[in-house]
Amino acid sequence: MKLFWGVFSSVGIIILFGWSLIEFYQFTQLIASQGLNPPWSASLNLLPFLLFSLFSLITFIIYKKKKKSLLFPAEIEENDEREQFITSKATRFAYISIFYSFPFITILMLLYPFISESFPYYPIVIMLLFPISQILVYAFAWQRAYTS
Amino acid sequence: MKINNRVKEMRARHNLTQEKLAKSVNVTRQTIVALEKGSYTPSLLLAMQIASVFESQVEEIFTIEEE
Numbered sequence: 001m002k003l004f005w006g007v008f009s010s011v012g013i014i015i016l017f018g019w020s021l022i023e024f025y026q027f028t029q030l031i032a033s034q035g036l037n038p039p040w041s042a043s044l045n046l047l048p049f050l051l052f053s054l055f056s057l058i059t060f061i062i063y064k065k066k067k068k069s070l071l072f073p074a075e076i077e078e079n080d081e082r083e084q085f086i087t088s089k090a091t092r093f094a095y096i097s098i099f100y101s102f103p104f105i106t107i108l109m110l111l112y113p114f115i116s117e118s119f120p121y122y123p124i125v126i127m128l129l130f131p132i133s134q135i136l137v138y139a140f141a142w143q144r145a146y147t148s
Numbered sequence: 149m150k151i152n153n154r155v156k157e158m159r160a161r162h163n164l165t166q167e168k169l170a171k172s173v174n175v176t177r178q179t180i181v182a183l184e185k186g187s188y189t190p191s192l193l194l195a196m197q198i199a200s201v202f203e204s205q206v207e208e209i210f211t212i213e214e215e
Contacts, residue, residue: 080175082188146178148187 002146006075007139009059011132016055018128019048022121029120075139086145093141094134101133150213156184158202158209173197 023045030042063070078084105126112122159169166180173194182188190198190210199206 080179081191081194082175082179082182085188 002077003075003139003142005062006073006077007135009055009062009074010135012055013052013059014128014131014135016048016052018124020052021124023048025121025124073135075135075142077142083146086142089145090138090142094138097134097137101130101137105129105133150186151189151210152186152213153183153210155180155198155209158204159184162202164201169198169201172201 027042027044031040034040034042059074060070063074068074076087078087108126108129109123115122155169159166164172166177166184170177170180174197175194179188179190183190192206195206195210199209202209
């Protein structure tokens with residue numbers, strides 16, 4: 001699968017970014033629970049942030065090797081006119097999928113009141129489902145057009 | 149309407165591999181494969197470049213199949 005590396009790195013970065021955000025969220029929650037006046041004490045798990053940085057560095061090196069522009073997501077392949085055509089088709093699919101994924105993912109927020117105590121960072125996960133769903137729809141549409 | 153092409157035949161006549169043809173018109177080999185299969189219709193620019201490689205006119209290589 002031609003897009004495998006691109007999809008893997010984009011989804012991987014989003015997941016690690018989300019995990020880092022969750023850790024930072026728990027950290028700020030601990031600080032907030034202690035009121036506005038110092039002293040505060042809180043611990044922060046830096047593992048996801050370190051993994052996120054490492055993964056980003058590896059992706060950056062691969063970008064440099066492949067001579068790709070850092071402005072574009074890794075899964076964008078436009079080496080010639082056919083790939084540009086396939087990319088525009090897949091982008092169209094990903095755009096249309098917003099109208100289906102948006103209500104569905106937003107409805108998942110209705111579960112939040114039931115799990116807010118045990119899963120307080122649920123909204124972060126929901127937010128990250130948006131880009132992941134777009135990337136997967138894009139990749140599926142791209143691969144289907146590429147092999148047809 | 150469908151566009152038929154004689155790229156495979158012309159390539160064989162000129163003793164060119166898909167890779168060589170792809171390189172000479174600045175596309176990937178997969179694009180030549182798709183073109184020969186008829187699953188991709190090239191842009192006018194690419195069609196003219198291919199015709200130029202084969203020293204032919206575009207309409208000698210690409211023809212419209214009327215329904």
